[in-house]
Amino acid sequence: MxxxxxxxxxxxxxxxxxxxxxxxxxxxxxxxxxxxxxxxxxxxxxxxxxxxxxxxxxxxxxxxxxxxxxxxxxxxxxxxxxxxxxxxxxxxxxxxxxxxxxxxxxxxxxxxxxxxxxxxxxxxxxxxxxxxxxxxxxxITRATLDGPDLEPKLSEGAERYYVLDTNVVLHQIDLLERPALTDVIVLQTVLDEVRHNKLSVYKRLRSIIADEQRRFHVFCNEFHRETFVARRPGESPNDRNDRAIRVATQWYQSQLGEEAGVEVLLLTNDAENRRLARDAGLKCESIHEHVRARADAAELMDLQAGLTAGELHQGKLNISRHNSRQGAVFVSSLKGHTSILLRGDEALNRAIDGDIVAVRLLPEAEWTDQVDSKLADRAALAAADDDEEDGAGERDMGAMPFAADLETAVPKRLGEDLCSLHEKVDRLAFSVIWVVDHEANVISTKVAKTVIRSVAALSYEQAQLRMDDARLVDPLTESLRTLNRLAKALKAKRAASGALSLASPEVRFVLDSETRDPTDVAMYNLKEANSMAEEFMLLANITQARYFSSGTLTPADYLHYGLAAPIYTHFTSPIRRYADQMAHRLLAAIIQWEAVPREALDTSAATELIDNLNQRHTLAQHAGRASVALHTLIFFRAKATEEDAYVIKVRENGVVVLVPRYGIEGIVYVAARGERSAFAYDAKTDALIAPGCTLRTFDKVRVAISVDQSRAHRPKLQLAIIEPVLPRA
CATH class of the missing domain: 2.40.100.10 (Cyclophilin-like)
Structure with missing residues (x-):
């Protein structure tokens, strides 16, 4: 036909x-x-x-x-x-x-x-x-539909037929119009998809097919008994069409199997389609892989065609001020990335700072990202011998997370202004800079004192909204998405190494502006943006710790059990913790930015100071928890309420429940003290069982929340399960 x-x-x-x-x-x-x-x-x-x-x-x-x-x-x-x-x-x-x-x-x-x-x-x-x-x-006794005749045969000197996926036609039609690409099989599945998605591209493809010299052959695979595929239950139309393309490619390869030296190559930009094709024994490549490997790549793709096809990316070159053999090209055409790193004279190809250049990417396995973790340089604003620093280590309490406010160890002018990284304002910083590959493997690391100007200052909520809004493709948003992808890879590696997830509910209160009594309480909702920032802070703490070559402990004690890290020190909170400030000063000495601080040369004094910091940090944590407990009692004192809760632990005499609405965790006893319980604990199923009622971990219950004020000097929060009704003995 x-x-x-x-x-x-x-x-x-x-x-x-x-x-x-x-x-x-x-x-x-x-x-x-x-x-x-x-x-x-x-x-x-x-x-x-x-x-x-x-x-x-x-x-x-x-x-x-x-x-x-x-x-x-x-x-x-x-x-x-x-x-x-x-x-x-x-x-x-x-x-x-x-x-x-x-x-x-x-x-x-x-x-x-x-x-x-x-x-x-x-x-x-x-x-x-x-x-x-x-x-x-x-x-007509029987009428059947045989496969397409494979005439005309391949062009002289050609070694293969090409089968195109729909995404190649839609996004690389300029490339397909180049005369160097011949002997192409266009499936009816692909024609239909292209016509449905973009009529202008469909017309251009039909023009190529009509040119006999191009040798583009249409195969009506949807109406051939050996290549028609029915859509499976639950299979999306796109997945069904991808499968139809693979089946047709397989059929063509089987038809040509006896012809020596002839192959059928599937060209698809869909990574999952390539994986499934290779699993089925088919030969396939992305259009980018194929073009790079061709001897006639220059003939197949000129500069403009390469930019249109997505094989090349254009942008302004910015040479690093610290390394004349390294630069970055800022682009908008590469999804998920805002810049392309060029390293070495060969990559720069005689280009100079400010040039508009076209760049061809390396294979994806060789890609890297540059990630910077920049911390406010408090040490530059408060020298070790300043009056403000005198005795700071002895009185440091870290950051005390009180119910409504965060009490820090430095003056507000320093903590909220000079050491805060405001948008488009120059600030002194201590930076950890990594070059990482696509899977977040660190290739190189550098620490340096820097002057920075932040592109934006975003809250966690604002960053999350940007990442979640598919309509936003600006450089800032795309860089956030890249960081988030890398952070997820870092977190997955920590988890695979045995790291623990020890997060506990964080409660936030809204206080009356006059009485300072709590008017509302809720559990702080952590977002991916929180985790993203946390992962790079952890990486910064681990990275800079490797610069320290000695200490009073043995190397075996450097291990951080919870993070599954070989070494770890504080570094990322110099405004809130004096321990981080100490690490900043030591690191500055190691990179020969300043002299070794006097306090670090006295081992005994340093040990005493660190012990004091640890003790006061523990006290700060206790103070924070006590503040939350106090405000919780004040909030519920005249306000008994009912809320949904979940069983998170089962004990022999009761269950521990979590109330998500308020972030409250507490035990509910199934029988009053001195009473006989109707429940029996089953150790095999970790459940409390009574006639008509069973309590297990993750069960949803309804609880009443009130304050027990029977002991005036020691009121306490009281939880009681009201649904289901607990039987009494």
Whole structure:
């Protein structure tokens, strides 16, 4: 069949695939003119038609006139006076019929079997009106749809056929229009998807197909018995079409299997489709991989075509002020990335700072990202011998997380202004800079004192909203998404190494502006943005710790059990913790930025100071928890309420529940002190069981929250399960 009248081809192919022509007959044989097959629905067949066959046979297709002449062997649609009335009847031309040109749809050609046409011309006929008809019925015993003929053969010197995925056509049509790419199989699945998604690209593809020198062949795989695939339950249309493309590629490869040196190569930009194709034993590449590997890559892709096809990326080159052999090109065409790092003279290719350049990417496995963790340089604003620093280590309490405020160890002017990284304001910073690959493996590390200007100052909520909004593709948002992807990879590696997740609910209170009594309480909702920042702070703490080569403990004690890290020190909170400030000063000495601090040279004094810091840190944690407990009691003191809760632990005499609405965790006893319990603890199932009631971990319950003030000097929060009703003994 031809590749021009694709609607007609699809219609007739489907009728053949359904077996609709079985037992039909050739009702007209006009020597030198046509042999015509009767319409299926006109009662020409002697078998009972299926419902699907009857429905399809009643359909008509629009006229698809072409410049192809009606000559012997041409397959041409029958019709009434209406040009768009083509149904299931068609003719095989027995000679030249010029009066049919541009009046009847040509959809195929007899490639083999001219002797059959000659035999038809020898049958005895009779004339009925305008028709010349055979005297005896010429029955079509069985009509099947075979695969496309693989003629014309490959271009001279070519070694393969290419099968295109839809994404290649939609996004690389400029590349496909280059004359260097020939011998391409265009599947009906792909044609349909392209026409549905972008008509302009579909028309350009049809133009390529019409050029005989390009040798683009259309295969109606959707109507071939060996390549048609039905959609599986639960399978998306896209996944079904990808599978159809792989099945057709497999079929073509099997047809060419005996031809030495000939292969079928699937070109797809879909990584998952490539994986499944390779699992099935198919040869496949992305269009980018294929173009890079071709000897005629320069001929196949000029600069503009490369930019349009996404093979090249254009942007302004910025040479590093610290390394003249390294630069970055800021681009907007690379999804998930805002800049491309160039390292070395060969990569820079004689370009200078400020040039607009086009860049071709390395294989994805060789990609790297540069990530900076910048901490406010408190040490530069408060020297070790300043009055403000005198005795700071002895009085440091860290950051005390009171119910409503965060009490820090430095003046507000220093903590909230000079050491705060405001948007588009120059600030002194101590930076840890990593170059990492696509999987967050650290390739190189650098620590340095820097002057920075933040592009933006975002809250966790603002950062999360940007990452979640698919409409935002600006450089800032894309850089956040890149950081988030890398952070997830870092977290997964820690988890795989045995790191623990020890997060506990963090409670936030809203206080009355006058009385300072709590008016509302809720559990702080952690977002991916929180985790993203946390991962890079942890990495910074681990990274800079490696710079310290000695200490009072043995190397075995450097390990951090909870983080599964080989070494760890404080570093990322110099405003809140004096321990971090100590690490900053030591690190500054190690990189020869300043002299070794006096306090670090006295081992005994340093040990005493660190012990004091640890003790006061513990006290600060206790103070913070006590503040939360106090405000919780004040909040619920005159406000008994009911809330949903979940069982998180089961004990022999009760259960521990968590109330998500308030972040409250507490024990509920199943029997009062001195009472006999109706519940029995089952150690095998870790459950409390009573007649008609069982309590297990993760069960949802309803609890009453109140304050027990029976002991005036020691009120306490009280939780009681009200749903389900707990039975009494």
């Amino acid at each position: 031809l590749t021009i009248s694709d609607v007609t081809v699809a219609h007739i192919s489907k009728l053949f695939r359904l077996g609709c022509y079985d037992t039909d007959h050739i009702f007209r044989v006009d020597k030198g003119f046509v042999a015509q097959i009767q319409s299926i629905y006109a009662g020409a067949v002697t078998k009972t038609l299926s419902q699907e066959c009857s429905t399809e046979a009643m359909k008509t297709v629009p006229a698809e006139f072409t410049s192809i002449r009606h000559v012997r062997g041409i397959l041409s649609m029958g019709r009434t006076e209406d040009p768009n009335s083509g149904g299931s009847s068609f003719s095989m031309l027995l000679g030249r019929a010029a009066h049919l040109d541009n009046e009847y749809t040509v959809f195929g050609k007899v490639m083999e079997g001219d002797e059959v046409l000659a035999a038809l011309e020898q049958v005895e006929t009779r004339k009925e009106g305008i028709f010349v008809m055979p005297k005896q019925r010429i029955t």
